[in-house]
Amino acid sequence: MAKAEFEVPELTEYTEVPKLEVGAMAHAKSFVAAPEFQQALNFKGELQDGWEQEVIDHMGDLLGKYRSLQVYLDSCVKCGACTDKCHYYLGTKDPKNMPVARQDLLRKVYRRYFTFAGKYFPKLVGATDLTREVLDDWYSYFHQCSQCRRCSVFCPYGIDTAEISMAAREIMDRIGLGQKYCNEIIGKVFRIGNNLGLPGPALEDTLEGLEEDVFDETGVEVKYPIDQKGAEILLVTPSADFFAEPHVDGLIGYGKVFHEAGVSWTLSSKASEAANFGMFIGSYENMRRISMRIREAALELGVKRIVFGECGHAWRVAYSFLNTLAGPFDFLDPKYPVPQHILEFTWGEMQKGTLNIDKSLNDDLVLTYHDSCNVARGSRMGTEPGGQFTIPRNVIKAVCNNFVDMAPETIHEKTFCCGGGGGLLTDDLMELRVKGAKPRMDALQNVIEEHGVTNMAAICAICKAQFTKVLPYYGMGMDMIMSVHQLVSNAIILTGQVTEDDDDESAEDAA
Amino acid sequence: MSFLTIAFVALFYIATLILVVGLARRIRLYWKTPAPLKIPTTPAPTTQSGVALRMFREVVFFESLFKSTKWTWLFGWVFHMALFAVLFRHLRYFQEPVWAPVAFVSPLFKYLAFAMVIGLLGLLARRMLVDRVRYITAPSDILMLLLLLGIGVTGALTTFVAHTDVVAVKSFFRHLMTFNFETMPNVPTDPLMVVHLLLVGVLMIIFPISKLLHAPGVFFSPSRNQVDNPREQRHVSDWAKKLEN
Numbered sequence: 001m002a003k004a005e006f007e008v009p010e011l012t013e014y015t016e017v018p019k020l021e022v023g024a025m026a027h028a029k030s031f032v033a034a035p036e037f038q039q040a041l042n043f044k045g046e047l048q049d050g051w052e053q054e055v056i057d058h059m060g061d062l063l064g065k066y067r068s069l070q071v072y073l074d075s076c077v078k079c080g081a082c083t084d085k086c087h088y089y090l091g092t093k094d095p096k097n098m099p100v101a102r103q104d105l106l107r108k109v110y111r112r113y114f115t116f117a118g119k120y121f122p123k124l125v126g127a128t129d130l131t132r133e134v135l136d137d138w139y140s141y142f143h144q145c146s147q148c149r150r151c152s153v154f155c156p157y158g159i160d161t162a163e164i165s166m167a168a169r170e171i172m173d174r175i176g177l178g179q180k181y182c183n184e185i186i187g188k189v190f191r192i193g194n195n196l197g198l199p200g201p202a203l204e205d206t207l208e209g210l211e212e213d214v215f216d217e218t219g220v221e222v223k224y225p226i227d228q229k230g231a232e233i234l235l236v237t238p239s240a241d242f243f244a245e246p247h248v249d250g251l252i253g254y255g256k257v258f259h260e261a262g263v264s265w266t267l268s269s270k271a272s273e274a275a276n277f278g279m280f281i282g283s284y285e286n287m288r289r290i291s292m293r294i295r296e297a298a299l300e301l302g303v304k305r306i307v308f309g310e311c312g313h314a315w316r317v318a319y320s321f322l323n324t325l326a327g328p329f330d331f332l333d334p335k336y337p338v339p340q341h342i343l344e345f346t347w348g349e350m351q352k353g354t355l356n357i358d359k360s361l362n363d364d365l366v367l368t369y370h371d372s373c374n375v376a377r378g379s380r381m382g383t384e385p386g387g388q389f390t391i392p393r394n395v396i397k398a399v400c401n402n403f404v405d406m407a408p409e410t411i412h413e414k415t416f417c418c419g420g421g422g423g424l425l426t427d428d429l430m431e432l433r434v435k436g437a438k439p440r441m442d443a444l445q446n447v448i449e450e451h452g453v454t455n456m457a458a459i460c461a462i463c464k465a466q467f468t469k470v471l472p473y474y475g476m477g478m479d480m481i482m483s484v485h486q487l488v489s490n491a492i493i494l495t496g497q498v499t500e501d502d503d504d505e506s507a508e509d510a511a
Numbered sequence: 512m513s514f515l516t517i518a519f520v521a522l523f524y525i526a527t528l529i530l531v532v533g534l535a536r537r538i539r540l541y542w543k544t545p546a547p548l549k550i551p552t553t554p555a556p557t558t559q560s561g562v563a564l565r566m567f568r569e570v571v572f573f574e575s576l577f578k579s580t581k582w583t584w585l586f587g588w589v590f591h592m593a594l595f596a597v598l599f600r601h602l603r604y605f606q607e608p609v610w611a612p613v614a615f616v617s618p619l620f621k622y623l624a625f626a627m628v629i630g631l632l633g634l635l636a637r638r639m640l641v642d643r644v645r646y647i648t649a650p651s652d653i654l655m656l657l658l659l660l661g662i663g664v665t666g667a668l669t670t671f672v673a674h675t676d677v678v679a680v681k682s683f684f685r686h687l688m689t690f691n692f693e694t695m696p697n698v699p700t701d702p703l704m705v706v707h708l709l710l711v712g713v714l715m716i717i718f719p720i721s722k723l724l725h726a727p728g729v730f731f732s733p734s735r736n737q738v739d740n741p742r743e744q745r746h747v748s749d750w751a752k753k754l755e756n
Contacts, residue, residue: 020642065750067546068733074537075728078652079587080637080644081579095646104647116720117651125721126649149734152552154579156569156587157725158734160550284547288754320549324746337742377552380739385554413554414578 006431008473009091013446015410015439017084024094025435030143030428033178040187041286044176051175052130056113058171059106063114065284068163073110075157076100082151082161087416088144091435096141099151099161105137106168135177142168143179144432146422147280147313148373153413162422166282169423173281181426182277189290194239194273200226203272206242210252219498222259224251224267227301231266233258234298236274236318236339237309238461246483247464250310253485254342256492260356261349265307271297274314275461279321280423287317288325295326304333307340310483312372312460313421315341319379341381343459346488347391350398356493359401366402366453367487369393370440370467371415372460386412392459392484399491404451410443418458420466430469437470445474457482513697516683519708520695523687526715533719534727541731545748555739562738569735583637590630590659593623597666604681605688624667631660655721658710665707675704 035045063070082099084090089097096102104126111118111127118127128134147162172178188197198206207224214222225231235258241251258265271294278287298306306329308318318339323329329338337344349355369392381387389412397403410416419436447453458464458481467481512520556562568574573591576584600620603609609617635656638644669675676699686695698708717723730736747755 017643020646064544065547065748067541067544067731068550070544071541071728071731071733075722075725075732077722077725078644078647078649079576079583080641080647081576081583083643083647085579095643098643098647100647117717121651123650124654125651149552152734154575156573156576156579157729158552158569158575158732160552160734163550284751285754288751320741323741323744324548324751327745339742378550380553380555383557385557385739388553413552 006434009435009438011438011442011445011474013442015090015442018090018093020095021093022095025088025092025097025144025432026094026140028144028429028432029140030424030426031180032139033180033183035176037180037183037187038173038176038178040190041173041178041183041283043173043178043183046176048176051135054175055109055130055135055171058174059110059167060114062167062170063110066163066167068160069167072103072157072159072163073107076103076107076159079156081154081156082159085151085154086145086161087148087150087419087439088146088432088436091419091438092144092432094144096137097144099155099159102141102145103159103161103164105134105141106164109134135172138168139172139177142172143424143429146373146417146419146424146436148417148421149377150373150414150417153377165422166279168282169280170282173283178281179423181428182281182423185275186277186281186286186290189273189275189277189293193270193293195275195277196239196242198239198242198272200269200272203242203267203269207267210248210255214252214255218494220259220494220496222255222494224255225265226267227269228264228266229301231264231301231303233263233265233305233307234271234294234301234303235265235267235307235309235342236271236294236297236314237267237342238274238311238314239272240461240465241309242272244461244465245468246479246481246486247310247461249486249489250483251485253483253487253489253492254309256489256494257342257346257349257355257485260492260494261345261354266301266303268297268301270300274308274311274318276314276317277423279313279317287321291317291322291326294322295329298329299331305336305340306332306338307342307345309342310459310461310485312374312462313378314461315459316374316378341391342485343391343395344381346485347382347395350395356495357399357491358493359399359491361491362400362487363402365400365455365487366404366451367396367400367482368404368406368444368447368453368456369396369411369484370406370418370456370458370463371411372458372463373415373417373421375459376413376415392457396457396484396487399487404447404453406443406447410439416440416443418460418463418466419470421460421462425462425466433466434470434473437466437474441470441474441476444476448476455480455482457484457487459484512692512695513700515700515705516695516697519683519698519712520687520692522709522712526712530715530718537719537724538727541727545750546733546737547746547748547751549737549739549741549746550733551737551739552734553739555737557739559738562736566730566736570729582633586630586633586637588630589626590634593627593630596620596623597627604677605684607685621670624663624670628660628663628667631656631663635660651721655723658714662707662710662714665703665710669701669703669707673701673703675699675701680704
C-alpha cells in the first residue's frame, strides 16, 4: 500500500453519508500560478490592491454573460438534495464540499453586492462581505470541485456546481489568483501543442516505436502516422496516450481499428492534444483558442473527418462545444458527425463486421466499466440519448466474455468521479484525490468481492492517470485500470496476423 | 373605510405591483442573459418537444428531486401540489360568477390545506434535524417556511374553526380589482383573517427578491431546458460572436 500523510478512508460496502467535520479540508490548497503563466493566458500576473472591486466587477461581467450563473445563483432553495451527492463530501466529510455549500461561497458574495435582500438584510439571507478569508475559501474549495456535474442530476432546478466553480475560477484567474496546474498546462498547449509538452520530433519517435512494437507482436505493419496530409481522418487524442500506461495501449488499439477498417488517418503535431483545460478554468476565450488548433490542423491536413480518442472532459468540449467554438466544419464530410468519438467509430466498424475479434483473448479478465463524468453527464455518443453508456459497454462486451457493472447508483448518469477530474490531477491535491475516490473504490471493491472483477476499463485519460495513482492507496493494483481500446487491441486479429502459436514462440524467444 | 381597510388597500396594490414588476424584470433578465454554450445535463432530449416533456416531468413530478431524496421529495411535492390546488380554489374569492371547475373542486380541495401544512412541517423538521441541511440553512430559509405555515394555518383555521365573513372578504377584493372605492366594504377584523391577508401580502412582496425565484428559474435552467444537438447546430452567443472577428 502506498504511503500516505493522511488517513486513507476505510472502504465500506455502501458509501455511507458521513457526519459533518467542519474545516476537514480547509488546508487543501493547490499551488498558485506564477505571474508568467498567468500572463501567457492573458490574465493578470498576481493579486493587487483593489482586488475586491475587481472581483465584483468581474462577477457582474460573468452574470451578464452566462444565464446559468445568474439563474443558478438565484434559484437555490437550500433543499439539501445535493448535500450527499458529491464524492468529495462523501470522502472528506468537509461540509464545504457539499455542492450547495460550495456554491454558497460565491452566492453569499453575490447576494451581498447584487441583490436587494443581501444589501439591506445580509445576516438574514446569509450574505457576507468579500474579504481575504472569503477569497482564500474560494481558492481552496473551488479547487476541490472536479466539475463532474453529479449534483446537477439531483437538483430540482438542475443547478450545476461546475458552472459556479468555473465562474469562480475565471474570476480568480482574472484578478491574478490562478491555479498553477491548469494554467501551466494551458501555456504548454499554446507553446508546444500538448499538455505534456511533447514536441513534434518526440511524438514521431514514439509513434515509430509503436509501429515496431505492433509489428513485432503481430507481424503486421500497422501505421501510426502524424502530420500526413490528405488523410481521411484526423485523430485528436490526449497526449497521455503517447506514452503513459494504460493510455498508450488504447492508442495502439485505435491504430489497429483504423488499419482493419481500411481508412487513412493521421495525428497532428499542432493539435497533439485532445484535452482542453480552458473548460476547467471557465475561460471561454482560452477554451476557444485551444479548440481553434483543431480546426486549423484539420484545414492544413485536408482531412474529411475528426475523431477524438479516449478522454472524458475533452469529449465534452469536443461533443458539446467544438462546433460552437471553432465551427462551422462545413469543409468536412457531412456524412459524419463532427466530431466523432473513437468508440462511435469502433462500434460502427463492429456492426459492419470489418473487425475480426477473438473474445477469448480477454478471458483472463473480468471487467467492469467506469463511466467518466464528463462523458456521462456532459455529452453523448451515437444518435440516442444514453448512447454514451451503451456504446462503450457494447464495445467491451464485443471483445470480452466477462463483464459486470458496478452498483446502479454509481454508474451511468449517477456515476462517481474518479476523484481527479476538473483540473485537480496534481500531486499537491493528493489527499483530496485519494479521499474523493472513495465512493468509486467502494463500488469497485464490491464487484471485486462479489463477482471476482479483475480490471476496470475507462475512456478518460484523467481517470486512467488518477486510478493508476490512487488504487494502491486502497490496496489494489495500479494496473487494474485499462483503456477500452486496450481490450479491443487485445482481442482484434489483424488481417495477416501471425497465428497465436507463432506469437507465443516469438514471445518466448524474446524472453 | 376603516383604517385597516385602507391599510390593506395600500398593501395589496403595492404588493401586486412589486410582485408583477419584480417578477417581470427578473424573467426579462433571465431571458436576455445569453447561454453561450450547450450544457444540458445528459442524457438529454434531442428535440424541442423532448425538452418540453423533460421540463413537464421536472415541474409537475419533481423528477430530479425524486431521484435524490425520497423524504424531501415527498414533503416538497405534497406541499407544492397542495399549494397549487388551494390557490386554484382561491379563485372563487375573486370571480363573479365562480368558474364552474373552481366551484366543483372547492368542497374537496379545502382539505388540501392540511396536506400543505403537513408538507411544510416535514420540510421544517428536515431543515432542523438533518445536520447537512441545518448547515446550509440561513435564517431566511426558516422564516420562509414559517411564513408559509402561517398562511396555511390561518387559512385553514378560518375555513374549519373560526369562520370569517368570507362574503365581505370577497367583496373587498372584487372592489380592489375593479378600482371601485366608493362602495368598498371593510375587511373583517377577526385576527385570523387579518394575519392571513397580511402574510400573503408579505409573501407577494418578497417573492421577486428571494429564493422563491426558483419558480421562474427552473424554466430558464440551461441544464434542463436545452436540446442536446450541439454537433448539428452551432450555438454562438452575441458576445462570443465578437471573438470570431
